[in-house]
Amino acid sequence: MxxxxxxxxxxxxxxxxxxxxxxxxxxxxxxxxxxxxxxxxxxxxxxxxxxxxxARECLNCGNVGTSDICDICEDARRANGILCVVEDVADLWAMERAGVFKGRYHVLGGTLSALDGVGPDELRIPQLVTRVQAEEITEVILALNATIDGQTTVHYIADQLENRVELTSLAQGVPIGGELDYLDDGTITAAMNARKKL
Amino acid sequence: MxxxxxxxxxxxxxxxxxxxxxxxxxxxxxxxxxxxxxxxxxxxxxxxxxxxxxARECLNCGNVGTSDICDICEDARRANGILCVVEDVADLWAMERAGVFKGRYHVLGGTLSALDGVGPDELRIPQLVTRVQAEEITEVILALNATIDGQTTVHYIADQLENRVELTSLAQGVPIGGELDYLDDGTITAAMNARKKL
Structure with missing residues (x-):
């Protein structure tokens, strides 16, 4: 112009x-x-x-923030021993808006996808396995989107962590094909409260 | 958050x-x-x-740019003596995208509005009257939106400039209630080519 x-x-x-x-x-x-x-x-x-x-990604969990370790990882008031695994930061923010989870997060940075050539090493899956041991995690909540790739990733992570830790997933309330960032807080809360063992 | x-x-x-x-x-x-x-x-x-x-407003015409006098006012290839009056810069950009007008512009910065308390001195109407004399303008095209306030402003300006200069307005093609910035280039071109004397 x-x-x-x-x-x-x-x-x-x-x-x-x-x-x-x-x-x-x-x-x-x-x-x-x-x-x-x-x-x-x-x-x-x-x-x-x-x-x-x-702006940078938290070296520990993958959340975005303005320091090497994010506010959530630094927050002494949050529960240790329980990890909520999400696909990306928008999902973490959606969880935080619902306000129902008081533990720590782990942001994968995507899902496994054969089509897009995304394998475990492109995501933060090795770091997740390391954290589960290093931080003495007792429960891992796999809060991935209810899509094919999301659920494929859930199964892959479940295989990696089997017998090391209690695995749960969000349950009731997440609609088929839905994405966390688009859900209302009530639905996220219901899904969190009704989480079930894998 | x-x-x-x-x-x-x-x-x-x-x-x-x-x-x-x-x-x-x-x-x-x-x-x-x-x-x-x-x-x-x-x-x-x-x-x-x-x-x-x-970023600043052109001291001459009210267009936005990065110098005191905008690129259009500085452009020696554009025709002098013909002014196109528009409500705001978005309308000027819409006219330029249509590419049908090669003269100079005058941006009012809004329309007269009794409801919002906008009088002639809140707009660039006094500067328009000054320019018409100083720049030896022979035609003023009043390309305001086809809204009540736009047409009220057309009539006010017509009163101010009567007998000093040829006044025209965009005609055929501007839908009732429509706004310039939302029109396609073809409609703007048709309206410009069929402009009529007031």
Missing amino acids: SQSTDKIEDLIALMARLPGLGPRSARRAVLHLIRKRGILLAPLADTLQEVAAT | SQSTDKIEDLIALMARLPGLGPRSARRAVLHLIRKRGILLAPLADTLQEVAAT
């Missing part, structure tokens, strides 16, 4: 790459930002700069 | 204030940014920082 300068065009192109925004909504968002440049654009630029400089 | 640190929460809250994003899509966008922090988050932070430092 000849009517705006290069940097504004660059910004529109970058914003259009965010999930949920296309070229048109990116243009609207950028105009909105420029109109509110004092109260929105400047704080957003500063905050993005800080997050870009500090 | 206790699971992420303050800066990430701040970023989600700021992103949720963009048009088209809510709290959930802001969370997804931020996670996406953190996952792609090398190729997307860092460039976006840098670009936002630059735009925040340089």
